[in-house]
Amino acid sequence: xxxxxxxxxxxxxxxxxxxxxxxxxxxxxxxxxxxxxxxxxxxxxxxxxxxxxxxxxxxxxxxxxxxxxxxxxxxxxxxxxxxxxx
Numbered sequence: 001x002x003x004x005x006x007x008x009x010x011x012x013x014x015x016x017x018x019x020x021x022x023x024x025x026x027x028x029x030x031x032x033x034x035x036x037x038x039x040x041x042x043x044x045x046x047x048x049x050x051x052x053x054x055x056x057x058x059x060x061x062x063x064x065x066x067x068x069x070x071x072x073x074x075x076x077x078x079x080x081x082x083x084x085x086x
Contacts, residue, residue, distance in 0.1 A: 032040075
């Protein structure tokens with residue numbers, strides 16, 4: 001009984017034809033097309049603009065920190081609390 005079922009299953013599986021490759025694929029099914037290109041391009045432009053803005057902000061924060069350190073050092077010298085020299 002089990003052997004008969006296995007035999008029938010193997011015959012059914014062997015009888016299914018394999019798909020034949022078609023000539024050329026449809027352009028719309030293998031490429032994103034113009035819409036995909038436009039979206040990708042706009043996404044790249046947005047990323048570049050965000051990176052430029054981030055660099056500006058980081059540079060601004062760094063310069064402000066340097067200026068604050070210089071002002072603190074000048075204030076300390078004026079009060080006489082300057083760094084101890086040996």
